[in-house]
Amino acid sequence: MAQLPDLEAMAIFAKVVELKSFSAAADDLKLSKATVSKAVTRLEIRLGARLFNRTSRRLSLTEAGLRLAEPAARLLADGEAAEDEILAQSAQPRGLVRLASPMSFGLLEVAPLLPDFLAAYPEVSVDLHMSDEAVDLVGLGFDMALRIAALPDSSLIARRIGPVARHVVAAPSYLAARGRPTHPAHLAEHACLGYAYLPTPETWRFVNDAGEEASVRPAGPLRANNAEALLPALEAGLGLALQPDFIVGSSLAAGRLEAVLTEWSPPPVALHLVMPPGGPRPARVEAMAQFLVSRLSERCAGRGLVSTDGAA
Known part of the structure; x- marks a missing residue:
């Protein structure tokens, strides 16, 4: 059986790309910075490619990161939209x-x-x-x-x-x-x-x-x-x-x-x-x-x- 995609790590990656910061993504997701960093590292190991070039002052996407950024962003947006729809139905009778x-x-x-x-x-x-x-x-x-x-x-x-x-x-x-x-x-x-x-x-x-x-x-x-x-x-x-x-x-x-x-x-x-x-x-x-x-x-x-x- 094929292994399922690591959707959680991909969503965290998309949030880091969106906010251009591991710390900002951690704050937005209410996770620790270490958890965010481990999720991205886990995704890089799974894909066999580095996704970010990281220095103490700058964060930039690698070529693999650029290719993954758009589909990961769509995945995050679709997940948030689906969750919002269900929450709305839970709050409003329909x-x-x-x-x-x-x-x-x-x-x-x-x-x-x-x-x-x-x-x-x-x-x-x-x-x-x-x-x-x-x-x-x-x-x-x-x-x-x-x-x-x-x-x-x-x-x-x-x-x-x-x-x-x-x-x-x-x-x-x-x-x-x-x-x-x-x-x-x-x-x-x-x-x-x-x-x-x-x-x-x-x-x-x-x-x-x-x-x-x-x-x-x-x-x-x-x-x-x-x-x-x-x-x-x-x-x-x-x-x-x-x-x-x-x-x-x-x-x-x-x-x-x-x-x-x-x-x-x-x-x-x-x-x-x-x-x-x-x-x-x-x-x-x-x-x-x-x-x-x-x-x-x-x-x-x-x-x-x-x-x-x-x-x-």
Whole structure:
């Protein structure tokens, strides 16, 4: 394998040529004069040619030094320009943010916020990927994701925005025809509409204020990989379902659905913002993260979708 060029020594050489002094180059680069001199000597040994004629009073380029001066200066200038560009991007939010979100939450709660974000950060663009299936942030190159879950331990950096309320709901017509369950065990006698990405989709678990636990294996005529897709069947009176408040809140308020088993609660889940490990993060990512945490906390608390209790 060919040896890589000594780019550091070449950049130091270019700075000496620019300032016509080893001492001035050392001051400008915040290096010792000995470090600058050793870098130039290292480059001369590598190239097999002297680059400077040095006396106590004068510094001049040799023929080899003259040939190297221009490309070395270009190398230094390109490196400084590239570094300045990245630093500028780090200081000023610009570029693409890739954000993943659950489908219904993305449509109902995230998408309405994006016009304000894009107006506040006109040099940032957003790639919003919506799917109820948890995506591989690192493998697929996402900057962050919103997740509604009881998150397992992982290498991802997670910020908890707040708990998400969930209810067992049904249409008044269904309850009139089939009766109102008063214990989770009664759900075994009912048509239950299933959501494929519940933490335990094959088993619904509950606990009451007294600490009693109960579970049931639901069965019914419909199962979907998106919770909002169950809403038409719910309102048509085809069964019960365990649904998050941000999907059924308006239907509950309008009386199209009713909550049952209100003395029992499913295992708690929360809204989280998760990001891949590592840092520091680009300004565009930090801007999006702060915006989402702030606005979703306000929006969800204001509409009663998520009761915010701080971030973890």
